[in-house]
Amino acid sequence: MNTMTWLTEDQQATWRAFxxxxxxxxxxxxxxxxxDAGMPHMYYALLSTLSETPGRSMRMTELAERAKITRSRLSHAVARLEGNGxxxxxxxxxxxxxQVVVLTDAGYDEVVRTAPGHVDAVRSAIFDRLTPEQTAQLGEISRIIAEGLHRPDRADLPWLR
Amino acid sequence: MNTMTWLTEDQQATWRAFxxxxxxxxxxxxxxxxxDAGMPHMYYALLSTLSETPGRSMRMTELAERAKITRSRLSHAVARLEGNGxxxxxxxxxxxxxQVVVLTDAGYDEVVRTAPGHVDAVRSAIFDRLTPEQTAQLGEISRIIAEGLHRPDRADLPWLR
DNA sequence: CCATTTTTATTGAAACTTCAAGAAGTGCAC
DNA sequence: GTGCACTTCTTGAAGTTTCAATAAAAATGG
Structure with missing residues (x-):
């Protein structure tokens, strides 16, 4: 634990804005x-990830790692999306x-149908408002932050707690 | 809706990293x-906001707007935190x-007790890893993104749906 | 005034996430 | 090959968030 307890004014302002x-x-x-798609963002991200994967399928653990979520959360999500077909x-x-999760044809069609609207939401909220330099900065900053954080699922690694 | 359907490679990479x-x-x-504090981040943010406010109190709607959450979510959160005293x-x-929400002495003490650990988590995850320039960039980018997004609670404005 | 619209806040149900526990298979050490 | 540690994934319960509906008070506008 760092001995310095507080943030600077600049850091506080940035943190609040972020x-x-x-x-x-x-x-x-x-x-x-x-x-538009009847599912939360994370669920869409799962389908989207699978749609870009060879065989449109992936092991549970691999998918959880790519999506940065716990296996438990993925199990529940997959159960729900499986129910949707x-x-x-x-x-x-x-x-x-x-277990291997496989995107069905219906699931693939759903991604194809809803992707443009979602991409548009992302672009209009972010990239339409940022310069190319800012886009590059945001990418670099995000990579730095993510790099310092291990993925979760400590629940499955009890000896680390 | 923008006619351009996809993101550029750079935008995609930034979006994923973000x-x-x-x-x-x-x-x-x-x-x-x-x-360390027995509550999720958003709940802590509510107490923290109140702790910096004159009278350590605020109207529900004002608090919801500052925290960028719906009134409904705030109602549930306040009910829980009130239960904690x-x-x-x-x-x-x-x-x-x-209704005016008032931070109790116990709540204030809890913020004081847990703030250093939380600030430390934020700093070590973010600001220890970013240059001052990157911190400024992140602040500016965050402000731009937030500016383009109205706060939620369309549930209470049915004619806007 | 009075009726209508709008704002404030809450509620209960459904959906989602977290947490702890557990079933079942793998693989390593011996 | 047997025992033990570890991995994979699931499950149910508790906690949190969303959504739609509601009650009550305030503001608006004839």
Whole structure:
């Protein structure tokens, strides 16, 4: 723990602005996708990730890592999306503990149908408002922040708590 | 809706990095505060906001706007925090529909007790890793993004849906 | 005034996430 | 190959958020 307790004025201002931006943005995208695709942003991201993957399928753990969520959260999400018919589970041939999530044709069609609206929401909220330099800066800053944070799921690694 | 459907490569890379950073960061802070203060980040932010306010109190609507959340969400949060004894409701003298949320002494003590750990988590995740220039850039970019997004609570403005 | 519209805040149900626990398979050390 | 540590994934319960509906008071405008 750093001995310096407080943030500077600049850091405080940045932190507040960042919190507000991310809170509003998440909310905005969740509503847009809930309205147009009937699912929250994270669920859409799962389908979208699978749609870009060879075989449109992935192991549960791999998908959880890419999406930066816990396996538990993914299990619940997959159960819901499976109920919608947008993906299905298959058991993994090489590891009998494992499951492979497969994007169905209906799920793929759903991504194709809703992607333009979502991309548009992202672009109009962010990239239409930033210069190319700012876009590059945001990318670099995001990479730096993400790099310092391990992914969650400490629930499955009890000896680390 | 913009006619341009997709993002550029740079924009895509930035968007993915941003999503990963914000997902990991939120999760990190939620866990830190859940562990050390027994509440999620948003709840802590409510107490913290009140602690800096004259009278350590605020109208519900004002607090919801500052925190960028809906009134409904705030109602539930306040109910929970009131149960913890960290704040209480008082009826507003000037508007009989209104409620004033007041941070209790116990709530103030809780903020004082847990603030250093939280600030430290924020600093070590973000500001220790960014240059002063990047901090300024992040602040400016966040302000631009937030500016373009109206606050939620369209649920209370049905004619806008 | 009075009716209508708008604002303030809350509520309960449904949806989502977290947390702790557990079933089942893998793989390493011996 | 057997035991033990570890991984994979799921589950149910508790906590949080969203959504739609509601009550009550205030503001608006004839």
């Amino acid at each position: 919190l507000h931006a991310t809170t509003l943005l998440e909310d905005h995208l969740d509503r847009q996708l809930q309205r 947008w993906l299905r589970r298959e058991s993994c041939p090489s590891d009998r503990r494992g | 999503l990963h950073a914000t997902t990991l960061l939120e999760d990190h802070l939620d866990r830190q505060l859940q562990r 960290w704040l209480r409701r008082e009826s507003c003298p000037s508007d009989r529909r209104g």
